[in-house]
Amino acid sequence: MKIYNTMSRKKEQFKPMNDQRVKLFVCGPTVYDDAHIGHGRTYISFDMIKRYLExxxxxxxxxxxxxxxxxxxxxxxxxxDADPEVLARKFEKRYQEDMEALGVNGVNLFARATDHVPEIISQIETLIEKGFAYETSTGVYFDEAKFENFGKLSRRNLEDLNVHRVNIDQTKKNPGDFALWKKRDEEPLWDSPWGTGRPGWHIEDTAITEEYFGPQYDIHGGGLDLIFPHHEAEIAQMEAASGKSPMVRYWMHTGFLNVSGEKMSKSLGNFITIRDLLEDHDPQVFRFFVLSTHYRSPIDFSEKTLDQAAKSLKRIQKTVEKLNELLDSSAGNDDDYFSGLLKDYRIKFLESMDNDFNTPEALAHIFNFVKELNKAFEDKTPSEKVLKDIISFFNEFGEIMGFDLAVKSNDGDISGELLDIIKDVRQKLREKKEWALSDDIRGRLNDLGIDVED
RNA sequence: GCCAAGAUGACCGAGAGGCGAGGUGCAUGGCUGCAAACCAUGAUACUUGGGUUCAAAUCCCAAUCUUGGCCCCA
Known part of the structure; x- marks a missing residue:
């Protein structure tokens, strides 16, 4: 399979360092507020990527x-007026809840910066020893001039980096030098060889990845906005500290999510948190919306596009529903035909996914498969065995994308049983050709968001 | 200013030299008591101007526009 590597700006054959083991790191959130739908886009994308790799x-x-x-x-x-730690824990918990709600559950380990201060300090010490960092009265800084390839990921050079900076700390050698340790004397703070203070932003990620993965690993992901300066800084820190390159074999970046063509921001009033979204939208639909665009492309969020996604997803679900219904009665002998279809579309689907996780193209193949199946069912039926094969393909598809394609059951739910009674009554009315009354019931159920199809 | 990404039909969105994906919407027909679902058919595209090529949405050069980054940000 091929993965687009931001470092080379090309699709490359994917080959992990250790055969079948893949070490994947994705930049997590800063927990000071609720996660927004842009975070949702990024984390859904990497969730799909992990699912497909597995x-x-x-x-x-x-x-x-x-x-x-x-x-x-x-x-x-x-x-x-809250304690920073309490605030951070609160939003970390809410972040986890949001991810769970979106079906994003593939992260094996969450590592907090504050749980890794010793590792951070030790990495800074190494950088100082090796001459890549220096201490001033305000903190410890990375000396970008000492690191030869600074800017290689974003393709910038030092001159670009050293202009147009505001509020430059006067103790730094170069404006682009970034803080590894900030000397502070008010809480929250930690002791360090340089006095009390706290870590800079970039250092936590390399301290954490070095701790769990070592100085080199397979995939590092994040939003496009992190390429510069965050990921550049990570590369500089880790490669300078370890002397090994590359730190990461594949850099993967997700595109931005815009809202009605504009960047989402609080000042524009178009800031949508995941919680806001899920108040009146199905998380499945948002997942489908996200995955119907390639992960690297910009995606434009609007009620209209979300609505289109809802209808598209439903088309697939309808077919899966029909497959399950047929399961009880199917005894056809058109197995060659159906097996052939399944084989063809399965191959196409996997080819698209192998090509840098091209989910929109993969979905197009699914839609074609759906259409072919619907057409075939007009005059053909497979045996139960082949039908089960088809269903299990849809299950695999659902597993990879994180879609729940199963038919929703009303079992054990009073309102579901009541609904069955209403539907039953309506069916009897229709048998007596009481059209006006049965249509009225259908209309009123539709108003409640319940689809009735005859 | 510098850097980056992008511009495909009414809308969303793949493709990256040679049959104009797919979804949503729309139109017509089939099925249906009607509607929905489903099937069939159809209309509407590759920002502009040059160039390379037998052949360009796809490559090259210019231009225009959009979004983003350069303090922080998925």
Whole structure:
């Protein structure tokens, strides 16, 4: 399979360092506020990526950091008069809940920055020893001039990086030098060889990945906005500290999510949290919406596009529903035909997924398969065995994408049983050709969001 | 200013030199008491201007526009 590598700007054959084991790290959230749908886009994408890698037989360890110490957290705590740690824990918990709601559950280990301060300090010490970092009165900084290839991921050079900076710390050698350790004397703070203070932003990720993965690993992911400066800084830190390159074999970046063509921001008033979204939208539909665009492309969120996604997903679900219904009665002998279809579309689907996780194209194949099946069922039926093969393909598809394609059962639910009674009554009315009354019932059920199809 | 990504039909969205994916919407027909679902058919595309090529949505050069980054950000 091929993966687009931001470093080379090309699709490359995917080959993990250790045969079937894949070490995947994705930059996690800064927990100072609720996650928004842009986070949702990124984490759904990487969730799908992990699911597909596992489907392909790789054993994936998915590591994610949680930034729980940072200026934004401190500022927010001051605004709301809360303890920074309490605030961070609260939003970390809400983040986990949001991800669970979206069906994003592939992360094997969450690593908090504050749980890795010793590792951070030790990495900074190494950088100082090796001459890549220096201490000033305000902190410890990475000396970008000492690192030869600084900017190789974003394709920038040092001159670009050293202009147009505001509020430059005067103690730094170069404006682009970034903080590894910030000297502070007010809480929250930790002891260090350089006095009290707290870690800079970039260092936590490399300290964490070095701890769990070592200095080199397979995939590092995140949003496009992290390429510069965050990922550049990570490369500089880790490669300088270890002397090994590359730190990461494949850099994967997700495109932005815009809202009605504009960047989502609080000042524009178009800021949508995952919680807002899920108040009146099905998480499945949002997943489908996300995966109907390639993970690297920009995606435009609107009620209209979400609605289109809902209808598209339903088309697939209808067919799966029909397959399950047929399961009880199927005894046909058109197995060659159906097996052939299944084989063809399965291959096409996998080819698309192997091509840098091209989910929109993969979905197009699924839709074609759906159409072929619907057409075939007009005059052909497979045996139960082949039908089960088809259903299990849809199950695999659902597993990879994280879609729940199963028919929703009303068993054990009073309202479901009541609904069955209503439907039953209506059916009897229709048998007596009481059209007006039966249509009225159908209309009123539709108003409640319940589809009735005859 | 510098850097990056992008511009495909009414809307969403793949493709990356040679049969104009797919979904949603729309139109017509079939099925149906009607509607829905499903099937069939159809209309509407590759930002502009040059160039390379037997052949360009796809490559090259220019231009225009959009979004983003350069303090923080998935």
């Amino acid at each position: 489907y392909k037989g790789y054993s994936v360890f998915y590591l994610q950091n949680v930034t729980d110490i940072d200026d934004k957290i401190i500022n927010r705590s001051a605004e709301v």
